[in-house]
Each structure stands twice: as structure tokens, then as C-alpha cells.
Amino acid sequence: IGIARAAAKADMPVVISFTVETDGRLPTGQTLKDAISTVDLATGSAPTYYMINCAHPTHFDDIFDGDATWIQRIQGLRANASTMSHAELDNATELDDGDPRDLGERYAELRRKQPQLTVMGGCCGTDHRHVREICLACMAVA
Structure with missing residues (x-):
């Protein structure tokens, strides 16, 4: 809320990105x-849009099964390559880079459900291979 208010006061566009746990909820449980x-209520819908970051699509894909206004506000994803929880990743001794092709297909499926998802990237464990697969899979949807 503070970031959105500060951006609005400065007449600056802002995008807010939330991370979720394996149950699709924020670390606070919200x-x-x-x-x-x-955030929208407290700021007059100041953020240009929202994103989800630092979680694998399997942790949040079920939220995209509707067409509610709040879902339409989510326009970007920066998912983790790994399906592990944040606690598991924190305790891992090796990087889990998941499956780049599977990640790309999961992005494409989400884009098929929600075409407003137009900002795509990667977070923990992703690299050029993941971004390439995301691009290839999502281009086929566009």
C-alpha cells in the first residue's frame, strides 16, 4: 500500500508483485x-497491474480458473523453476532448476486461460533455457 501510494503521489506508474507459498497464499496467510x-481499495487501484513472483505455477495456477476483476488485475508472472517450497529451497544444497519445457508449457496454459498475462519472466532457478521455453510456448498461444 505504501509503495502504491508513494508512486501515485509521484505520478509514477507502479506494478506490485506478490510471492505466494505452495498453497497459493502470501507468506502472511492472506x-x-x-x-x-x-491494495486497490486503499489506493484507488493505483497499481497499473499486479504480478506473481517467486513461486512455481503449480502453487498458484488454480486461482486463474475464474474471470473475477481481481484476477484480471494480474498481468505478469515471474515463476520459480522448482516446485519446492520456499523452506525447501532455503535448505537445499543444490540448485533445483526444474524442467524448462514444463515451465514453458505451464506459462502457456495460464496464458490460454488468462490472455491478459503478457509480462513473463523467471525467478529462482530459471535461466536462459527457461525464458526461451516460456517464449516459445507463449508465442504459440498469442
């Missing part, structure tokens, strides 16, 4: 719906 609704 749902993504509640987080977005709370």
Missing part, C-alpha cells in the same frame, strides 16, 4: 485476492 483487493 489470499492473493485479499491482498490485491486490499
Whole structure:
């Protein structure tokens, strides 16, 4: 809320990105719906849009099964390559880089459900291979 208010005061566009746990909720336990609704209500919908970051698509893909207004506010993804939880990743002794092709296909499936998802990238464990597969898979959807 503070970041969105400061950006609005400076007449600067802002995008807010939330991370979620394996259950699709923020680390605080709040749902993504509640987080977005709370920020929008407190700021007059100041953020240009929202993103999800630092979680594998399997941790949040079920939220995209509707067409509610708050879902339409999510326009970007920066997912982890790994399906591990944050705690598991923190305790891992080796990088889990997941499956680049599977990650790309998961992005494409989300884009098929929600065409407003137009900002795509990677977070923990991703590299050029993942970004390439995301691009290839999502180009086929566009």
C-alpha cells in the first residue's frame, strides 16, 4: 500500500508483485485476492497491474480458473523453476532448476486461460533455457 501510494503521489506508474507459498497464499496467510483487493481499495487501484513472483505455477495456477476483476488485475508472472517450497529451497544444497519445457508449457496454459498475462519472466532457478521455453510456448498461444 505504501509503495502504491508513494508512486501515485509521484505520478509514477507502479506494478506490485506478490510471492505466494505452495498453497497459493502470501507468506502472511492472506489470499492473493485479499491482498490485491486490499491494495486497490486503499489506493484507488493505483497499481497499473499486479504480478506473481517467486513461486512455481503449480502453487498458484488454480486461482486463474475464474474471470473475477481481481484476477484480471494480474498481468505478469515471474515463476520459480522448482516446485519446492520456499523452506525447501532455503535448505537445499543444490540448485533445483526444474524442467524448462514444463515451465514453458505451464506459462502457456495460464496464458490460454488468462490472455491478459503478457509480462513473463523467471525467478529462482530459471535461466536462459527457461525464458526461451516460456517464449516459445507463449508465442504459440498469442
